[in-house]
Amino acid sequence: MRATQHDRAGAALRGALAALPLCFAVVPWGLLTGSLAIESGLSPAQGQAMSLLVFAGAAQLVAMGLIQAGAGLGSILLTTFFISSRHLLYSMIYRRFTADQPRRWRLGLGFLLTDELFALTSQRRGDFDRWYALGVGLTFYLAWNITTFIGLVAGQMIPDLSSLGLDFAIAATFIALVVPTVRSKAALATVITAMAAAVLCELYRIEGGIIIAALSAMTVGLLLSSASAGERRP
Amino acid sequence: MIWLTLLLMACITFATRYLLMEPRLPIRLNTAAQRFLSFSSPAVLTAIAAPIIFVREQQLQLSGDNIYLWAALVAIATAYLSRNTLLTAATSMTVFFTLKLITNH
Numbered sequence: 001m002r003a004t005q006h007d008r009a010g011a012a013l014r015g016a017l018a019a020l021p022l023c024f025a026v027v028p029w030g031l032l033t034g035s036l037a038i039e040s041g042l043s044p045a046q047g048q049a050m051s052l053l054v055f056a057g058a059a060q061l062v063a064m065g066l067i068q069a070g071a072g073l074g075s076i077l078l079t080t081f082f083i084s085s086r087h088l089l090y091s092m093i094y095r096r097f098t099a100d101q102p103r104r105w106r107l108g109l110g111f112l113l114t115d116e117l118f119a120l121t122s123q124r125r126g127d128f129d130r131w132y133a134l135g136v137g138l139t140f141y142l143a144w145n146i147t148t149f150i151g152l153v154a155g156q157m158i159p160d161l162s163s164l165g166l167d168f169a170i171a172a173t174f175i176a177l178v179v180p181t182v183r184s185k186a187a188l189a190t191v192i193t194a195m196a197a198a199v200l201c202e203l204y205r206i207e208g209g210i211i212i213a214a215l216s217a218m219t220v221g222l223l224l225s226s227a228s229a230g231e232r233r234p
Numbered sequence: 235m236i237w238l239t240l241l242l243m244a245c246i247t248f249a250t251r252y253l254l255m256e257p258r259l260p261i262r263l264n265t266a267a268q269r270f271l272s273f274s275s276p277a278v279l280t281a282i283a284a285p286i287i288f289v290r291e292q293q294l295q296l297s298g299d300n301i302y303l304w305a306a307l308v309a310i311a312t313a314y315l316s317r318n319t320l321l322t323a324a325t326s327m328t329v330f331f332t333l334k335l336i337t338n339h
Contacts, residue, residue: 025323046236053244058282063243073239080243083282084250086274091254092263098255110252115275168302168330169323171286172309174279176322179313181276190273194280195288202285203294213281214274221273222266 008131015120015135022116023143025176028169029057030144034151035158035166036061040068044152051148055111055141059083061170062210075208082211090118097121097128105130112137115177186228190221301337305330 030051037047042064054060059080066076090113098106109117109130117137121128182188194217201209254261263271287306288294295303309326316322 021320025320028327042236046240049237050240050243053240054247056247058279059243059247062282063239067236067239073235073242076239077242077246080246081250083278084247085271086278087247087250088254088263089268089271089274091251092268095255095257099257106255107252110255111248113251165330165334167286168305169327171283171302171306172323172326172330173319174283175306175309175326176313176319178276178279178283179310179322180317187273187276191276191280194277195284198281198284199288199294202289203292205292209285210278210281213284214277217277217281218270218273221277222270225269225273226266 011129011131012135012138015129015132015137016139017135018120018132019116019136019139019143022120023139025173026057026116026140026143027147028166029061029173030147031151031154032166032169033057033060033064034148034153035155036064036068037148037152038155039159040064042067044156047152048145048148051145055114055144056080056084057144058170058174071207079208079210082214085214086115087113090115090122093118093122097133098130101130109133109137112141114140116140184225184228186221186224189224190217193217193220299337301330301333304333 033051034047037050038044042050050060050063054063062083063076063080066079091110094109094113098109101109112134114137117133117140120136121133178191182191194213197213197216198209200206201212206212253259254263283306287302288296288300290300290302298304305326308329309322312318312325313322
């Protein structure tokens with residue numbers, strides 16, 4: 001049975017409403033992204049295009065830091081890949097949800113597949129509703145681009161916007177996302193390794209610090225979790 | 235050059251989100267790869283956040299003057315106790331900006 005127009009609009013609206021609280025958490029990020037774009041020498045059009053096309057908060061913020069520091073294209077792209085690598089897992093889970101969907105839905109939801117969309121839709125097993133997912137995804141897309149726009153405007157008017165400490169918003173959001181996932185010794189070791197390696201790379205100005213820190217931390221996590229999985233075997 | 239960077243970045247982020255959804259691509263991740271990637275999120279997010287908290291002007295800042303450190307401790311405690319993303323972000327940012335006002339950094 002095909003869903004009626006009414007059901008679709010209802011599902012999309014429920015998705016949009018479910019996304020709203022998390023949109024507030026995105027506000028300081030969007031502002032920071034917009035203002036950093038100006039500060040790192042991007043034109044307002046480039047700053048907005050970045051949010052419209054790339055649509056990835058962490059990758060955008062880090063890339064602009066790298067552009068400002070004069071990093072090469074290769075190192076910017078490789079860092080972008082590593083920051084985005086967690087999406088490979090989301091994509092794998094979404095494969096199940098979207099296997100029977102038309103291609104345009106796969107492409108569309110693929111483009112909108114953020115941490116937030118994944119968190120809000122992946123728990124509902126069996127009853128994946130594409131209209132609900134679209135409502136969530138589009139709401140984030142709008143929130144991200146509107147707050148980026150405000151950041152771009154504010155960044156041109158208030159030159160020192162990023163010195164106000166908006167960067168703490170990044171740290172706060174990431175702590176909020178990471179702490180609840182630390183449920184094993186392997187996860188704790190991963191976080192500690194990433195922390196130490198990233199700080200060392202920053203202090204010694206080692207290029208590709210995020211890649212080095214993430215790869216070594218993921219390796220520590222994998223090794224420790226394999227070891228504990230081995231112990232549990234009879 | 236910036237436009238090229240933007241377009242290539244867009245290709246990369248889209249590829250990581252879409253690639254494994256493509257039915258014609260027979261790639262599946264084995265258990266080890268899945269487990270490796272399950273550490274990607276905490277590893278990457280921590281690697282981005284840690285320098286913001288601990289490093290100011292290329293120096294390790296572990297003193298009591300570092301308001302990023304205090305606010306981060308509040309965030310960790312709130313996240314641990316509440317497991318609520320929004321509450322954690324709101325509480326620690328309020329603490330951060332209050333400390334910033336008081337200390338006039």
